[in-house]
Amino acid sequence: MEVLLSVKNLRTIFHTYRGVVKALNGVSFDVYKKDFLGIVGETGCGKSVTSLSIMRLIEEPGEIVEGSVVFDGRDLLKLSEEEMQKVRAKEISMIFQEPKMALNPVLKIGFQIAEAISTAEDLSIKSKEVWEKVYEILRAVGLPDPESMAEKYPHELSGGMAQRIMIAMGLVTKPKLLIADEPTSALDVTIQAQILHLIKELVSEMDTTAMIITHNLGIVAEYCERVVIMYAGNVAEIGDVKTIFKEPLHPYTKGLIKAVPVIGTKGKLQTIKGIVPDLVNPPSGCRFHPRCEHAMDICSKELPPIKEVKTGHFVACHLYN
Amino acid sequence: MGLLNFIIKRLLLMLLVLFGVLCIVFVIANIIPADPIGALLGGNAPPEVVDQYRHKLGLDKPLAQRFVDYVAGVLRWDLGVSLRTNNPVTEDIKKFFPATLELAIVATLISVSLGIWLGTASAVNRNKGIDHFARIFSILGVSMPVFWTGLLLLLVFYYKLEWLPGPGRLDIFIFPPKTVTGLILIDSIIEGNWTAFWNGLQHLIMPAFVLGYGATASIARITRASMLDCLKQDYVRTAKAKGLSKRLVIRRHALRNALIPTVTIIGLTFGSLLEGAVLTETVFSWPGLGRYITNGYLVLDYPAVMGGTLYIALIYSIANLIVDILYAFLDPRMRV
Numbered sequence: 001m002e003v004l005l006s007v008k009n010l011r012t013i014f015h016t017y018r019g020v021v022k023a024l025n026g027v028s029f030d031v032y033k034k035d036f037l038g039i040v041g042e043t044g045c046g047k048s049v050t051s052l053s054i055m056r057l058i059e060e061p062g063e064i065v066e067g068s069v070v071f072d073g074r075d076l077l078k079l080s081e082e083e084m085q086k087v088r089a090k091e092i093s094m095i096f097q098e099p100k101m102a103l104n105p106v107l108k109i110g111f112q113i114a115e116a117i118s119t120a121e122d123l124s125i126k127s128k129e130v131w132e133k134v135y136e137i138l139r140a141v142g143l144p145d146p147e148s149m150a151e152k153y154p155h156e157l158s159g160g161m162a163q164r165i166m167i168a169m170g171l172v173t174k175p176k177l178l179i180a181d182e183p184t185s186a187l188d189v190t191i192q193a194q195i196l197h198l199i200k201e202l203v204s205e206m207d208t209t210a211m212i213i214t215h216n217l218g219i220v221a222e223y224c225e226r227v228v229i230m231y232a233g234n235v236a237e238i239g240d241v242k243t244i245f246k247e248p249l250h251p252y253t254k255g256l257i258k259a260v261p262v263i264g265t266k267g268k269l270q271t272i273k274g275i276v277p278d279l280v281n282p283p284s285g286c287r288f289h290p291r292c293e294h295a296m297d298i299c300s301k302e303l304p305p306i307k308e309v310k311t312g313h314f315v316a317c318h319l320y321n
Numbered sequence: 322m323g324l325l326n327f328i329i330k331r332l333l334l335m336l337l338v339l340f341g342v343l344c345i346v347f348v349i350a351n352i353i354p355a356d357p358i359g360a361l362l363g364g365n366a367p368p369e370v371v372d373q374y375r376h377k378l379g380l381d382k383p384l385a386q387r388f389v390d391y392v393a394g395v396l397r398w399d400l401g402v403s404l405r406t407n408n409p410v411t412e413d414i415k416k417f418f419p420a421t422l423e424l425a426i427v428a429t430l431i432s433v434s435l436g437i438w439l440g441t442a443s444a445v446n447r448n449k450g451i452d453h454f455a456r457i458f459s460i461l462g463v464s465m466p467v468f469w470t471g472l473l474l475l476l477v478f479y480y481k482l483e484w485l486p487g488p489g490r491l492d493i494f495i496f497p498p499k500t501v502t503g504l505i506l507i508d509s510i511i512e513g514n515w516t517a518f519w520n521g522l523q524h525l526i527m528p529a530f531v532l533g534y535g536a537t538a539s540i541a542r543i544t545r546a547s548m549l550d551c552l553k554q555d556y557v558r559t560a561k562a563k564g565l566s567k568r569l570v571i572r573r574h575a576l577r578n579a580l581i582p583t584v585t586i587i588g589l590t591f592g593s594l595l596e597g598a599v600l601t602e603t604v605f606s607w608p609g610l611g612r613y614i615t616n617g618y619l620v621l622d623y624p625a626v627m628g629g630t631l632y633i634a635l636i637y638s639i640a641n642l643i644v645d646i647l648y649a650f651l652d653p654r655m656r657v
């Protein structure tokens with residue numbers, strides 16, 4: 001499989017008044033072409049920071065201090081800001097969690113989509129070509145009457161419609177990679193499925209690649225082909241969704257899967273003991289060791305490297321060293 | 322449709338406000354225990370003359386009748402006759418208002434453009450040189466009284482450096498352009514009189530800056546704060562994620578949202594501008610409506626004071642209406 005994006009040893013920190021938040025502690029994973037990759041982990045484990053670091057949209061007081069993000073053969077962290085703008089315009093698109101906040105309240109949605117096209121293709125925002133594409137993509141994301149839809153302002157839309165607009169805006173430029181950061185977490189459960197279906201359908205139609213970030217393992221099970229499990233700023237495990245659910249290796253993954261409610265079972269829901277660590281003073285070595293049943297001496301001393309235990313199945317745990 | 326409704330609603334509201342102002346002005350002028358006849362004729366005037374004047378000015382009628390008469394007059398655009406100049410107040414307003422308007426317009430232009438620019442620049446370059454400069458500039462702007470800034474600038478730029486001309490609208494040796502609009506800059510352009518235009522502009526700079534200084538400072542502070550807020554919003558991140566240049570992200574996405582609170586402030590500061598005109602016009606011997614009202618007060622010239630105040634309230638309301646419309650235009654959520 002051909003690698004599209006390779007994140008290696010990514011370290012991103014935030015300088016806060018409480019101290020330095022070590023949000024990403026050397027994150028590494030690959031995204032293959034035509035992947036539909038899920039990234040899961042509890043809130044605060046660094047999923048958003050990972051995606052924003054890839055896009056180089058980490059703002060003060062944050063800072064990417066180490067690592068590489070090789071996309072289509074170039075390290076994005078080494079590009080100039082202008083070159084990076086071109087990558088954002090044409091090659092990687094992003095969808096966010098709160099669609100209504102992610103759209104500019106004072107600009108018509110048609111304009112906001114047209115802006116994405118005109119930036120990516122260097123066309124005038126008023127040109128007929130651009131607006132034809134606007135109407136076409138609005139239809140493609142399932143919004144009726146594109147002409148009048150384009151004239152609307154974000155406050156006139158429901159959350160689900162707004163997310164369809166964001167999807168339209170993200171995919172209209174035919175990006176090589178679509179990053180969706182919790183695209184349905186803010187939406188009603190009934191709408192969630194529609195939106196995820198839509199993303200999946202359009203991504204496969206366009207033959208492109210997607211990275212879906214979520215804290216919901218159910219979504220991963222239903223929609224994704226591969227998954228990256230993150231814990232406290234590190235990657236714990238990577239593999240096919242089927243393999244991971246059938247034979248999870250990392251103690252954290254095992255706990256996570258046990259914690260997922262299985263429809264039809266009456267058994268008590270298991271949760272992982274302990275609390276999510278504070279990333280200003282994270283645990284030494286493996287950041288999971290205070291909560292891990294299998295913790296050994298080495299676990300609090302050394303960060304376990306990520307290793308391929310079977311083809312395509314990676315795990316970062318001293319048990320498998 | 323929505324916008325039209327909105328404008329009609331605001332217009333009705335404005336009439337109501339103006340009527341309120343009229344009532345207050347009338348009550349104050351007629352109820353405070355000061356005697357305009359005494360001020361006019363002196364304390365030793367014979368009683369017959371006093372009575373004759375009372376009758377002439379209509380002061381012998383009952384208060385309610387006087388109020389009705391005054392309102393009727395206002396509706397006919399008749400504000401009475403000034404006791405001091407002996408001209409109809411409406412004539413005086415016509416004569417003195419253009420000077421104030423010109424001053425207020427230039428002051429607004431200066432404060433809006435300078436304020437927005439300073440506010441944006443300091444938000445984008447937070448805690449850098451320009452931000453510190455803007456902070457000091459603004460603190461001085463809101464804390465220094467108008468007459469103090471005015472005198473200071475006169476002292477430096479007129480008296481010491483001689484870079485800018487002193488009091489008045491034009492140098493005494495400059496032929497003023499023929500009055501068409503009453504605004505010297507516009508009239509000079511109409512006449513093609515560039516000497517007068519240039520001279521008038523030089524005369525305007527200092528008083529307009531002084532008058533607009535407080536407003537510039539408030540606009541800069543508000544713009545900075547709301548810009549900082551907008552730069553943190555999700556839609557700014559979306560704009561960046563689209564690959565827009567920093568310039569476009571700021572101009573197209575952040576600034577337009579940031580200006581929404583600023584526009585409100587502009588409406589409010591326009592009021593303080595008219596109020597500040599009284600002091601500024603006094604310091605710079607500017608022959609405008611502010612000075613006309615001040616001079617009226619000094620001799621208890623009530624028709625002049627009432628008429629002038631009412632007129633300023635009218636202009637203020639119109640300015641606010643324009644701001645509200647602008648607001649609705651900037652923020653689509655307001656249009657419903």
Ligand SMILES: Nc1ncnc2c1ncn2[C@@H]1O[C@H](COP(=O)(O)OP(=O)(O)O)[C@@H](O)[C@H]1O
Binds near residue numbers: 021041045050
């Ligand atoms: N702007 C910021 N300032 C300080 N800390 C931040 C900032 N953004 C993220 N973090 C920290 O980085 C860690 C990862 O956050 P995030 O990537 O948003 O988590 P999630 O997996 O829920 O998306 C969290 O501990 C969070 O507190």
Ligand code: SF4
Binds near residue numbers: 317
């Ligand atoms: S490295 Fe040690 S502490 Fe971390 S998950 Fe594996 S066994 Fe548990």
Ligand SMILES: [Mg+2]
Binds near residue numbers: 047048049181182
């Ligand atoms: Mg997140």
